Amino acid sequence: MKNNQAIGVFDSGIGGLTVVRSLMERLPAENIIYFGDTARVPYGVKSVETINRYASQITEFLIKKKVKLLIVACNTMAAVAYRTIKGLSHVPVLEVINASARNAVTQAHAKSIGVIGTPATINSNAYARAIRLLDKKVKIFSQACPLFVPLVEEGLLNHRATKLIAEEYLKPLLAEKIDTLVLGCTHYPLLKPLLQDIVGRRVKLIDSAEAMADITAELIEKQNIGNNSKREPNYLFYVSDVPYRFQSIGEKFLGRKFSQVKVISL
Amino acid sequence: MKNNQAIGVFDSGIGGLTVVRSLMERLPAENIIYFGDTARVPYGVKSVETINRYASQITEFLIKKKVKLLIVACNTMAAVAYRTIKGLSHVPVLEVINASARNAVTQAHAKSIGVIGTPATINSNAYARAIRLLDKKVKIFSQACPLFVPLVEEGLLNHRATKLIAEEYLKPLLAEKIDTLVLGCTHYPLLKPLLQDIVGRRVKLIDSAEAMADITAELIEKQNIGNNSKREPNYLFYVSDVPYRFQSIGEKFLGRKFSQVKVISL
Numbered sequence: 001m002k003n004n005q006a007i008g009v010f011d012s013g014i015g016g017l018t019v020v021r022s023l024m025e026r027l028p029a030e031n032i033i034y035f036g037d038t039a040r041v042p043y044g045v046k047s048v049e050t051i052n053r054y055a056s057q058i059t060e061f062l063i064k065k066k067v068k069l070l071i072v073a074c075n076t077m078a079a080v081a082y083r084t085i086k087g088l089s090h091v092p093v094l095e096v097i098n099a100s101a102r103n104a105v106t107q108a109h110a111k112s113i114g115v116i117g118t119p120a121t122i123n124s125n126a127y128a129r130a131i132r133l134l135d136k137k138v139k140i141f142s143q144a145c146p147l148f149v150p151l152v153e154e155g156l157l158n159h160r161a162t163k164l165i166a167e168e169y170l171k172p173l174l175a176e177k178i179d180t181l182v183l184g185c186t187h188y189p190l191l192k193p194l195l196q197d198i199v200g201r202r203v204k205l206i207d208s209a210e211a212m213a214d215i216t217a218e219l220i221e222k223q224n225i226g227n228n229s230k231r232e233p234n235y236l237f238y239v240s241d242v243p244y245r246f247q248s249i250g251e252k253f254l255g256r257k258f259s260q261v262k263v264i265s266l
Numbered sequence: 267m268k269n270n271q272a273i274g275v276f277d278s279g280i281g282g283l284t285v286v287r288s289l290m291e292r293l294p295a296e297n298i299i300y301f302g303d304t305a306r307v308p309y310g311v312k313s314v315e316t317i318n319r320y321a322s323q324i325t326e327f328l329i330k331k332k333v334k335l336l337i338v339a340c341n342t343m344a345a346v347a348y349r350t351i352k353g354l355s356h357v358p359v360l361e362v363i364n365a366s367a368r369n370a371v372t373q374a375h376a377k378s379i380g381v382i383g384t385p386a387t388i389n390s391n392a393y394a395r396a397i398r399l400l401d402k403k404v405k406i407f408s409q410a411c412p413l414f415v416p417l418v419e420e421g422l423l424n425h426r427a428t429k430l431i432a433e434e435y436l437k438p439l440l441a442e443k444i445d446t447l448v449l450g451c452t453h454y455p456l457l458k459p460l461l462q463d464i465v466g467r468r469v470k471l472i473d474s475a476e477a478m479a480d481i482t483a484e485l486i487e488k489q490n491i492g493n494n495s496k497r498e499p500n501y502l503f504y505v506s507d508v509p510y511r512f513q514s515i516g517e518k519f520l521g522r523k524f525s526q527v528k529v530i531s532l
């Protein structure tokens with residue numbers, strides 16, 4: 001293992017670019033290889049079997065690229081395919097659900113946590129399990145928000161329609177008086193201002209992209225595998241398709257222009 | 267070719283079930299085999315190359331099932347992969363765009379046509395080409411409506427959020443004083459009441475599912491390949507995944523309960 005090997009980050013589509021953005025900010029020396037399965041996105045409504053099959057293909061692809069660390073940015077894959085991915089990888093695998101659960105319990109001192117995510121993530125119950133392992137007393141309330149991904153991808157980040165839909169999704173969570181809300185999908189950080197507005201200032205939002213950067217920085221320090229090179233880091237983006245408005249939407253997620261984008265079909 | 271061979275209908279997902287529903291009503295003796303690529307839906311935002319690759323796989327699958335006729339229910343595939351599909355098929359191929367274009371021009375006597383569809387369908391310009399071939403004088407105005415598919419799949423058929431979004435999409439078409447609106451996506455017939463409400467009674471809506479049933483009935487009569495068997499027809503549904511709420515959403519599109527559903531990965 002060489003310290004200048006890249007961190008491999010993967011996601012069902014472009015949402016994981018919010019994780020890449022956080023990693024670039026937190027770990028500016030690290031090389032990153034990203035894979036986004038833009039041809040087959042979204043995963044959040046697919047079956048467990050199909051998600052596992054696709055996750056295996058992506059893991060094998062990134063392992064061949066000789067990454068030093070694998071990051072499962074996609075909440076849906078982390079929720080239902082973590083064991084499959086772990087079983088195929090000889091390098092450490094970090095995933096977003098434990099990262100967010102930890103930040104919710106330790107940073108937010110939560111007593112009553114709301115979790116929002118795709119149907120597959122919420123139905124898997126993975127967040128509830130991860131949070132209970134850390135704190136048995138905390139109350140957990142979950143809500144699937146299937147329309148948030150398309151609304152975000154269409155750029156309706158502050159639209160009245162998005163607000164109406166968000167209010168409906170969040171109503172049952174607010175009725176339970178949650179004090180913390182886990183944004184259990186890589187797309188949701190882009191809705192932060194709108195969501196904070198609806199839930200009010202007293203509810204702490206847990207951003208899964210930031211949580212991923214936190215645990216990645218810790219692991220890299222602990223295992224002493226940080227990149228010490230003085231060179232500019234290399235960022236390489238693989239996608240399985242170049243969909244409609246990929247450039248503009250992707251750059252909104254990434255917060256900067258793309259450098260190298262390559263298309264590859266798995 | 268035997269008359270009791272099935273009609274093959276294919277779509278990117280469950281939307282094409284609106285076409286199956288129209289076929290069941292119009293041609294109640296016909297056997298039908300459906301393929302919905304639910305693992306890789308939606309196609310409407312994918313690249314032309316990827317859509318063609320997937321369309322080829324589905325065509326080959328249905329040809330092996332010995333269908334007597336192929337129906338491309340998906341507007342997106344019809345718009346960008348018709349030649350590919352036609353090149354792989356020795357049986358007649360009917361597709362939704364010419365069907366809808368014809369109904370708009372001949373049945374609606376349109377002078378100014380609005381076309382709504384997915385980004386891939388609208389960007390392909392296929393509707394404008396098909397309509398111009400039939401009538402050079404008619405004016406055509408197009409609008410991509412990328413959020414309609416997820417809104418319909420979530421069942422928000424009469425929701426305020428859907429209405430807000432629909433009003434924005436349709437505003438530029440209404441400004442052009444269209445007299446006819448082509449619903450250029452299999453999902454859109456489920457939004458008919460809401461759309462009719464927005465565009466007003468004077469605008470005629472062209473339903474692509476009904477248009478498909480019209481041209482299929484004509485071809486079957488002309489080629490004398492109708493099923494004369496007295497048996498109950500056989501309906502077989504293949505999907506590439508069983509996604510979230512498949513049963514309830516699918517049956518809403520189909521207008522009845524599923525009989526046989528089989529999962530197959532291409």
